[in-house]
Amino acid sequence: MQLEITTENLAYQKTVQKIAFGGLWLCGVLVLMMLAWVVGYVLIQGGQVIDLKFLTTKPAGGVSGEGGMSTTIVTTIYLVTLTISLATPLGVGAAIYLTEYAAEAQKENRLLAILLQISRAGVETLAGVPSIIFGLFGFALFVSFMKFKFSLLSAGLSGACLILPVIIRTSEEALLTVPRAYREGSLALGATKWQTIWQVVLPAAMPGVVTGIILSVGRIIAETAVFWVTLGGSYRLPKDVFSSGRTMSLHVYSLATETRAFDKAMGTAFVLIITIVILNLSITYLSRHLAARSMGKN
Amino acid sequence: MTQKTKPTKLSVKNFNLFYGNFQALQEVSIDIPTHRITAIIGPSGCGKSTFLRSFNRMNDLIPNVKTKGQILIDSHNLYDLDIVALRKRVGMVFQRPNPFPKSIFDNVAFGPRAHGVRDKLKLQEIVEHSLRGAALWEEVKDILDKSGLALSGGQQQRLCIARALAVEPEVILMDEPASALDPVATLRIEELMQTLKEHYTIVIVTHNMQQAARASDYTAFFNMAENRAGYLVEHGSTNQLFVNPKEKLTEDYITGRFG
Numbered sequence: 001m002q003l004e005i006t007t008e009n010l011a012y013q014k015t016v017q018k019i020a021f022g023g024l025w026l027c028g029v030l031v032l033m034m035l036a037w038v039v040g041y042v043l044i045q046g047g048q049v050i051d052l053k054f055l056t057t058k059p060a061g062g063v064s065g066e067g068g069m070s071t072t073i074v075t076t077i078y079l080v081t082l083t084i085s086l087a088t089p090l091g092v093g094a095a096i097y098l099t100e101y102a103a104e105a106q107k108e109n110r111l112l113a114i115l116l117q118i119s120r121a122g123v124e125t126l127a128g129v130p131s132i133i134f135g136l137f138g139f140a141l142f143v144s145f146m147k148f149k150f151s152l153l154s155a156g157l158s159g160a161c162l163i164l165p166v167i168i169r170t171s172e173e174a175l176l177t178v179p180r181a182y183r184e185g186s187l188a189l190g191a192t193k194w195q196t197i198w199q200v201v202l203p204a205a206m207p208g209v210v211t212g213i214i215l216s217v218g219r220i221i222a223e224t225a226v227f228w229v230t231l232g233g234s235y236r237l238p239k240d241v242f243s244s245g246r247t248m249s250l251h252v253y254s255l256a257t258e259t260r261a262f263d264k265a266m267g268t269a270f271v272l273i274i275t276i277v278i279l280n281l282s283i284t285y286l287s288r289h290l291a292a293r294s295m296g297k298n
Numbered sequence: 299m300t301q302k303t304k305p306t307k308l309s310v311k312n313f314n315l316f317y318g319n320f321q322a323l324q325e326v327s328i329d330i331p332t333h334r335i336t337a338i339i340g341p342s343g344c345g346k347s348t349f350l351r352s353f354n355r356m357n358d359l360i361p362n363v364k365t366k367g368q369i370l371i372d373s374h375n376l377y378d379l380d381i382v383a384l385r386k387r388v389g390m391v392f393q394r395p396n397p398f399p400k401s402i403f404d405n406v407a408f409g410p411r412a413h414g415v416r417d418k419l420k421l422q423e424i425v426e427h428s429l430r431g432a433a434l435w436e437e438v439k440d441i442l443d444k445s446g447l448a449l450s451g452g453q454q455q456r457l458c459i460a461r462a463l464a465v466e467p468e469v470i471l472m473d474e475p476a477s478a479l480d481p482v483a484t485l486r487i488e489e490l491m492q493t494l495k496e497h498y499t500i501v502i503v504t505h506n507m508q509q510a511a512r513a514s515d516y517t518a519f520f521n522m523a524e525n526r527a528g529y530l531v532e533h534g535s536t537n538q539l540f541v542n543p544k545e546k547l548t549e550d551y552i553t554g555r556f557g
Contacts, residue, residue, distance in 0.1 A: 107361040181396035185458070188354060188392075189409040189465055190385035199408070204399050293445070 039273060046270025049263050055271070059235040059251065065261025069268050071237045075152075075245035078238060079231070080220050082156035083163065088213060090160070091167030092202075098168070099175040100197055127165035134162045135226040143230055150232025153241040158230045162223065163216035170215065174208020175201060207290040214283045218276055224249045248272050304331035307469060307499040308353060313367035315348060315357065322348045324527040325367070328518055335491055335500045337510035337536065340520030341556070345528025346503045349520065350471050353501065354388040355381055371469070386413060389462035390471040394478050395454035397446030397461070402429075402438050405446040405457055409465035424464050432460035433490050452483025459490065470494065472502040476509065488513040507552055511540050519548050 057068030098116070106113035138158025148154040178201050186196040202209075232244030233254055246254065248268055255265035308330040315323040323345045330336050338346045348357060355376060357363045369376045376384060386409075397405050406425040407415075415421055425442070429435040434456040438449070446457050455475060462470055472491075476484035491500055491513055504510050510517050517540070518533035532545050543549045550556055 104361065179396070181392060181394060182398055184356065184359070185392065185396045185398065185461075186408070186412075187359070188356065188385055188390040189412060189461065190382045191409070191412040192382060195412050199412075200398055 042266060042269045042273055045263065046266035046268070046273075049267030050270055054264075054267055058237075059246075061235050063259050065255050065259030065264050067235075069248065069251055069264070069271065071235055072246050072248045072251040072268065073271070075238055076221060076247040076249075078152055078245070079155055079159065079227070079247055080217055082152060082241065083159035083220050084213060084217060086156055087160035087163050087167055087216065091164050091212075092171045092209060094164075095168050095171035095175055096197060096202070099172055100193070100201070123165050123168050127169065130225075131162055131223055132225040132229075134158055135229040137161065138226060138230040148242065150230065150234075150244040151242045152231065152238050152245055155227050155231035155245075156241070158226050159220050159223065162226055163219055166216050166219065167212050170212025171205070171209045174205035174212070177208065178204045207287045210290065211283050211287050214279055214286070218279045221247070221272065221275060221279075222249060223247075224253050228253070248275075304334055306330065307332040307371065308501070309368075309370040309373070311368040311370070313349075313352065313369055314365065315345075315352060316364045316366075317360065318362045321525065321527040323352075324523060324525075324529045326528075326530045328530055328533055330499065330501060331516065332499050333495055333497070334515040335495050335502060335513060336516040336518065337514035338501065338503045338518050338520060339505075339507060339510050339551075340528070340531075341522065341551070342505075343526070343528075344520040344522045346520055347473055349528065350473055350501060350503045351390075352376075353469065353471055354385050354390055356390065386465050387467055388469040388471060389465060389467035391455070391458050391462055391473065391475045393474045395451055395458050397449070397454050397457050399445060399447055401443045402446050402449070402457060403442040406460050406464050409461060413465060425460075428460040428464040429457075431463045431494070432456045433486065433493075434460055450483070452479050452486060455479060455483070455487060456490065459487075459494075463494075467498065469499045469501065472500065474503055474505055477505060484509070511536060519543075519545075519551060521547060521551070 054068045055073070056070050058071050059065075059069060060067035098120070102112065102116050106116050135158060138154060138161065142148045142154035142157050143150060148157075182200050182204055183196055186200045187193070191199070227247055227250055231247065231250065233246050233250055234244040235246050235251070235254075236243075238245040248271060252265045252268045252272065255261050255268065306329040310326055310328045310330075313323060313326045314321065326349065338349060340346050351357050352365070352369060353371075353376070357365075358381070365377075371379075371384075371387065398408065400408070403425055406428050407421045410421060410424050415424065426435060426439075429438060434453060437453060438444075438457075441448075446454065449457060455478075459470075459475075476487050479487065488509065491502070494500060495515075502510075502514065514536045516533065517536045519531045519539065520528050521531045523529050531547050532539065532543065534544075539548065540552055543552065
């Protein structure tokens with residue numbers, strides 16, 4: 001049978017394609033518009049409040065919500081630094097153990113294999129647990145039981161629990177993509193396993209590990225629930241790790257729910273959004289830069 | 299072509315290797331002479347690479363590997379030596395060039411640093427000496443801080459040779475070192491092997507029979523037995539093995555009738 005191409009059918013096909021593409025186009029535009037609306041609304045509303053004075057004065061406290069946001073910026077930086085420096089060694093260390101040591105050991109030890117499967121599943125589950133659960137855990141353990149009170153330390157420890165799954169998973173994936181040939185090359189030179197991991201495998205996995213860390217920084221900056229129940233909400237500058245404090249996200253929440261200064265909440269949200277955007281751009285830049293450097297392109 | 303008999307560097311005695319229940323090598327016995335190039339040829343899957351990787355115990359990385367029999371280096375059992383010390387003495391060049399994603403300098407200095415050399419001048423000296431040894435110095439002396447991965451495939455392979463030379467091994471194992479390279483780069487590696495054998499004992503696995511005939515002093519021919527285990531069919535001087543093989547099987551293989 002001869003397959004004929006009829007003009008009617010050709011026109012029909014083209015119409016279907018036009019409708020389908022039109023629908024897809026509409027989806028894309030709608031999504032972008034909603035995004036632009038949210039971000040644009042915050043940026044325009046918040047932008048009106050933002051000036052150097054707002055960024056550099058302390059919040060006044062009280063129901064009026066007067067003052068600026070200076071201490072919340074500093075507290076956010078403190079908390080991010082504390083959380084990351086707690087979670088990074090632990091998370092990367094766990095990832096190295098899982099990929100470099102456990103993978104081998106579990107082939108000979110059944111019990112270890114089962115334990116590892118459970119802990120891997122645990123890590124996966126933790127990544128999907130609502131953050132307020134981490135908050136409750138942190139509140140029960142660090143704030144009450146260990147008597148750290150509402151403090152940077154309690155918040156940092158709880159925050160570390162929150163981001164550990166992210167760091168472990170991204171680091172594990174990064175370590176697994178390091179070619180076997182690097183490991184063999186290093187071992188064949190008489191380097192020990194530790195030297196191989198520390199000097200060859202880990203540097204090669206660095207772009208992925210750094211991406212995981214920056215993602216976690218974003219997570220900490222954006223997090224509200226965990227710190228609401230572990231950091232307290234004092235708008236003063238923390239004196240040490242046992243002081244209470246208020247991050248930018250908490251400040252937005254406090255201003256919006258407890259004061260009349262909705263405009264100031266928007267102003268703080270403006271700074272938050274800009275920070276997150278910068279972080280995400282830096283991920284793209286850093287991972288490209290690191291990858292290019294290891295490939296010898298500059 | 300007559301060759302003076304050289305003392306034995308590596309002596310293999312009734313060596314068997316198993317991956318779990320699968321026997322990969324069966325009763326291999328061969329002496330590898332010092333400062334000569336010994337080529338290992340044979341069809342795919344005959345255990346050539348496994349055999350080569352036994353000399354620096356690279357197979358230890360795979361779980362469930364068991365061995366029977368002996369391999370002696372200067373009459374010491376390989377398995378009695380510390381694995382780090384052994385791998386310092388027995389270097390390896392892999393099938394695909396595998397420089398680390400580090401600078402050329404750091405690639406070559408990696409081994410010496412791992413073995414505790416900290417002195418900068420000493421490291422510079424080792425790096426230059428090793429790169430000269432691998433016939434790469436003139437090409438890279440001005441770009442030592444560039445990534446090793448920025449080099450061409452042939453240069454990368456010579457960088458890997460320099461990296462192996464930097465720890466001053468006695469034996470260099472080469473696992474089809476030119477199979478990923480173009481003919482010109484292949485020739486350069488083969489020329490390099492001829493200079494290297496003055497100071498090193500070289501064992502090379504190759505798929506390429508012309509390469510074995512051109513570049514080696516001794517050749518060992520492996521084949522796969524009925525049970526798929528690799529065994530040594532015959533070995534001897536390259537000249538003898540290619541011109542006047544003792545076994546019918548060897549003759550069939552080198553004339554291209556199977557494999």
